[in-house]
Amino acid sequence: MTEDHYFTARPASADERRIIPVTLAGRDVAVETAPGIFSPGHVDLGTQVLLRAVPDPRGHVLDIGCGWGPIALEAALRGAETVTAVDVNERALDLVRRNAARLGVTVTAASPGEVPADATFDTIWSNPPIRIGKDALHALLATWLPRLAPGGEAFLVVQKNLGADSLARWIGAQGWGAVEKMGSSKGFRVLRVSA
Numbered sequence: 001m002t003e004d005h006y007f008t009a010r011p012a013s014a015d016e017r018r019i020i021p022v023t024l025a026g027r028d029v030a031v032e033t034a035p036g037i038f039s040p041g042h043v044d045l046g047t048q049v050l051l052r053a054v055p056d057p058r059g060h061v062l063d064i065g066c067g068w069g070p071i072a073l074e075a076a077l078r079g080a081e082t083v084t085a086v087d088v089n090e091r092a093l094d095l096v097r098r099n100a101a102r103l104g105v106t107v108t109a110a111s112p113g114e115v116p117a118d119a120t121f122d123t124i125w126s127n128p129p130i131r132i133g134k135d136a137l138h139a140l141l142a143t144w145l146p147r148l149a150p151g152g153e154a155f156l157v158v159q160k161n162l163g164a165d166s167l168a169r170w171i172g173a174q175g176w177g178a179v180e181k182m183g184s185s186k187g188f189r190v191l192r193v194s195a
């Protein structure tokens with residue numbers, strides 16, 4: 001049997017698109033989703049916790065692991081200067097592009113290797129893919145968190161019982177910036193990294 005994780009590059013499941021109603025940046029909107037991507041039926045609870053906790057984004061924003069795009073779209077709707085959304089899942093990248101067009105905002109959707117190596121970001125918002133495993137997650141964060149511009153801030157939401165506190169300690173030990181636990185809600189913790 002083919003494993004069809006949401007972080008597969010090309011999901012095996014039928015690409016049956018559907019339109020769902022969601023609330024983003026306080027607006028009731030309709031977005032396109034599909035099977036084979038993360039949380040296709042609604043805005044994930046952890047993502048909701050993140051979006052409620054973060055201040056409006058500053059400058060150039062990066063969403064690590066964008067899925068169908070709730071975080072990237074909200075950043076664009078809340079006035080980000082530019083939004084870059086990365087994912088390894090090609091179906092997710094197609095969806096975030098289509099959802100940006102549907103909502104009339106600009107989001108650059110790219111696979112990780114397509115982002116220019118010298119690009120830096122003022123704000124990173126992410127519901128990172130914890131389920132890819134600790135080593136892969138650490139490698140992912142080591143790719144993107146050093147791209148925070150001086151004075152930039154990253155906000156990451158992590159389920160408490162999936163290691164939010166130990167991840168906070170690990171990030172703090174890497175020298176990328178100060179890590180603060182912003183409190184928790186509904187079993188999720190939001191971490192802020194200030195470069």
Ligand SMILES: C[S@@+](CC[C@H](N)C(=O)[O-])C[C@H]1O[C@@H](n2cnc3c(N)ncnc32)[C@H](O)[C@@H]1O
Pocket residue numbers: 006007008038039044047064065066067068069070071086087088089092112127128129130132140
């Ligand atoms: C927890 S989901 C969050 C999706 C979306 N941001 C949301 O809030 O609904 C994490 C996402 O990270 C993506 N992902 C997994 N490995 C990745 C990698 N190495 N680089 C970028 N994205 C990755 C997955 O495909 C998935 O879409």
